[in-house]
Amino acid sequence: MSAALDEVQQRLRRFASDVKETSPLYSYLAAHAAEDDEVGRLLTVAADPDPELLLAAVQRVLQAEPFHELTNYYPTLGGSYGPDGGLWPMFRTFALERADRIRSLVVTRVPRSNEVGRAALFYPAVAFAARQAGGGPVGLLEVGSGAALLLGIDLYSYRYQSEQAGQVAAGPGRAALGLHCALKLAPGQKGPTIPKRLQVAARVGLDHDPVDLDDEDEYAWLEACVRPDQPDRLRQLGAAATVRSKKAPILVKGDPVTDLAGAADRIPAELPIVVLTSDALRPYSAERVTAFRTALAELAAARATFWVSLEAYSVGLVPDHPELDTGQAVLACTRWIDGEELTTALAQTSWHGERMHWLN
Incomplete structure (x- = not known):
């Protein structure tokens, strides 16, 4: 079903406001696109009209034209210009002249964040879970893994x-x-225990559509989904992809709920499982989140299982902590004792891994 233009424009305006501090380029482009019916209509063909989908589609098309003047505004493509009066007319002309190619991407693709910077948030949280499990090696199972970069x-x-x-x-x-x-840290707080090493003995990624990093087109789309004024994230993506190619995880194509147990079976039975989710549940309905938590509880009844989550407060994992409802991510660890789900809020964090406020 196609989205209505007014819905697209509202989402573009909201996105422009949300990323004003973190991505001035995308904030500028989204704000202008929200007021331009022709550009906005490029996104109405999407099943889910995510502004990042439109902007990534334009960047993907621009990757194939590295000498176009528009690349001057894209640091990920070698540019150094900041947003100015010439940017929007050039972006608009570029996008509308290539409308068919952009619509094709908007219809067939979804945004892929694969934010490897979040590994810095997960590291002390997985260490926390590993200690709860007895301190030995663990098996990682990332749900909604995409390119599975966090498994490294x-x-x-x-x-x-x-x-x-x-x-x-x-x-x-x-x-x-x-x-x-x-x-x-709070005054006098010791903070998290951060070990020199983590012992990971198995890595499995579960996703509806796992990313094949050996596919050049798939990898180019991952690059296009990096905001162009954040070139450090592009370098991190490249380095993480290199690491993954040398120690590849097992990738399972399947549903996060119905195929969870099957994916877990790919991890040796003697290993405790640490399930990872990284902003994977926000699009889910409340019923879908409940079904996922039930599937985890069933897995935990069969073998030692811990769930390390980096999710929005609205997902409802720590409802007794309204002070954490700030728009930042909540890092938490869940375990099951006698069938009861127990969740510990560990930290409030930025979404890309730059900052973490460890909780008492």
Whole structure:
């Protein structure tokens, strides 16, 4: 079903406001697209008219024309210009002249974040779960894995910077990818236990449509989904893809609810399972979230299972903490004791992994 133009324009305006601080380029383009009916109609053919889908489609088409003047505004494509009076007319002309190609992408693609920077948030949380499981090696099962870059969490290096403790390093010393995270602590708080190493003995990704990084077109779409004024994220994507190619996980095509147990069976029975979700549940209905939690509980009844989640507060995992309803992500760890679901809120974080406020 096609979306109505007014719905598309409302979503573009909301997106422009939401990313004003983090992506000035996309904020500028989305705000202008919201007031331009012809450009807005390019997104009405989408099943889910996500503004990032339109902007990624334009960037994907632009990748194939590296000498076009519009690339001057895209740092991920080598540009250095900031938004100015010439940007919107050029963007508009480019998009409308290539409308058929852009509509084709809008109809057939979905946005792919695959934000590997979130590994810096997951590292201390998975360590927390591993300690709860007895401190030995674990098997990781990422639900909604996409390209499954978070499954290389033990292969990246990390630097955590806090006012109280200074810098804490973790992970392999010569890792291909290094991530940095600012760590906020309350006065006198010790903060998370961040081990030098995580022991990961199995990696499985479950997704409706797993990403094949060996497919050049699939990889180019991943690159197009990186906001162009965030070139560091593009470099991180490239480094993580290189790491994944050397230690590939098992990728399972399937449903997060009905195929969860089958995916878990790919992890040796002696290993505790740590299930990861990264902003995977926000699009779900309340009934769908409940079904997923039920599937996890059934898995936990059969073998040691922990769930490390990075989700919006609205998903409802920690409803007793309204102070966390700030628009930031909530990092939590869930386990099951005698069938009862117990969730610990660990931190409030940025969505891309730059900052983490560890909770008492």
